[in-house]
Amino acid sequence: MKRFLLSLFVIALACSSSIAAQAPRNVRTVRDLPGFPVEVLKQTVSPKFYRSLLISPVTGWVVVRGQLVNSGRFAGMRVTHSELGGAYDKLALQLASNFTMSGAGHTDRQMAASAAALHLVVYKIADGTMVVGVPASDEAGDNQIRYRGAAFLAVEKDGKWSEIEGLGRRRR
Numbered sequence: 474m475k476r477f478l479l480s481l482f483v484i485a486l487a488c489s490s491s492i493a494a495q496a497p498r499n500v501r502t503v504r505d506l507p508g509f510p511v512e513v514l515k516q517t518v519s520p521k522f523y524r525s526l527l528i529s530p531v532t533g534w535v536v537v538r539g540q541l542v543n544s545g546r547f548a549g550m551r552v553t554h555s556e557l558g559g560a561y562d563k564l565a566l567q568l569a570s571n572f573t574m575s576g577a578g579h580t581d582r583q584m585a586a587s588a589a590a591l592h593l594v595v596y597k598i599a600d601g602t603m604v605v606g607v608p609a610s611d612e613a614g615d616n617q618i619r620y621r622g623a624a625f626l627a628v629e630k631d632g633k634w635s636e637i638e639g640l641g642r643r644r645r
Contacts, residue, residue, distance in 0.1 A: 475500070500530045510609035517624040525604065533557035533595035535565040538571055538611065540586035545573045547589060557595065561604065564634075565593040567604065568606045568625055584613075589614045601630040 492592040503509050503526060512604040516525050536558075539550035547569045552562045590610035596603045606625035 502528060502531055503594060504525075506531065506534050506592075506594070508536075509594075510590075510607060511611045514605075514607050514624065518621075529596055531594055532597045532602075533561060535561050535593040537565045537569040537591045537593070539569060539589060539591075541574055541589045541610070542586050546570075547572060547591070548586065553590075561593060561595055563589060564604065565606070568593065569608075572606070572608050572623075572625070574608050574610070574623065598628070601628060603628050 475570065503511060503514065512587065513525075514526065519524070533556040534554065535552060536554035537547070537550050538553045539547040542548045550566055550569050551633075554560075555562050559591070566567060575588060588613050590609055592607045594605045595604070604627050608623055608625075627634045630639060631636075
């Protein structure tokens with residue numbers, strides 16, 4: 474009887490494991506974030522890293538919106554979308570205040586500022602947490618701007634953030 478129960482348990486475990494392995498995973502990626510500037514991400518990081526980010530599961534997402542003033546810096550920033558209980562809001566605001574977006578201003582128009590956003594995507598990695606910050610213009614028609622090397626990458630390990638340099642595309 475014990476042998477029968479043990480065999481039945483092993484068969485049930487094997488069947489449940491194979492069913493679980495075949496079940497589709499509900500993984501959210503950057504493509505699933507409504508309004509996330511995937512094209513800007515493609516323009517700002519190397520092709521290999523871009524392909525990796527497209528399939529990596531997203532843990533959280535924060536959006537900071539503001540105005541780009543003449544210097545290309547964010548002003549009037551506010552968090553407009555926040556996940557993970559606001560744990561990354563302060564970091565997103567800090568990153569936005571340090572970003573400069575050259576070429577996104579409207580020098581041909583008499584506008585003091587233009588709308589922009591910083592998207593901060595949070596990923597869980599083996600050693601801790603990784604964030605990718607992607608700034609993008611929110612102005613109509615500005616999807617034609619060519620962003621180069623504008624993305625930000627940082628990794629948190631043991632409570633300390635380290636920026637990873639060299640994230641941008643190689644210049645030709």
